[in-house]
Amino acid sequence: PNADEWQYYISGRARMTVFGSHGRVRTDEFNAGDVGYVPQGYGHYIENIGNEDVELLIALNNGSYESISLADWIGANPHLLLATNFEVPENTFKDFQTRNRFLVG
Template sequence: MATTVAAALVTMPPGAVREMHWHPNADEWQYYISGQARMTVFDTGPNARTTDFSAGDIGYVPRNLGHYVENVGDTDVQFVGVFRAPRYEEVSLSNWLAHTPPRLVAQHLNIDEKLIAQWPDTSPGVMPKT
């Protein structure tokens, strides 16, 4: 068993979105195996960058930066995320919001707490096209 590297294989059907998330323990290197993807990475302040990827491309996300990946093609996107860390760690936006006091979330997002009560408390990971 590896003690210095972790990896995740992600498969996304057409139109799917890999939920907004970040990795607290390592940078992420991605190798795109198939499909057409678009990734947006949010840096500190108002900075964000969006990049398109296809088979053979390499993506990079610095540790702790929020990001999401979209399948913008008509075939499955598959990529492997590699981390120089002993284990895979992720904080998803949905999980983070679900474990923040509802009153605080409601005040910051200007929404009703009743809506927050309907949110799942676990991450969907890859969300299908709606």
């Protein structure tokens, strides 16, 4: 959440949705050679819409990486709170990851 993000799509086909406050949302599709952009402070997710793996290179304009992920949010909340709000059994969340995995290659 502390940087703009650029993505260079190396292979595959992807769909990225970028969302902000007040209902702002945009969805675009990307192929190898395309460049995607996410402004600082906007949420986003990327879907593979092709038959091969999507490979992309991500660049940020801040040397200190920060993220707010769904995994972090779920891991930070008590299972009873999640179960009550999502109307599912509490043990639904027992095997959820509570740490984010970030790969650098």
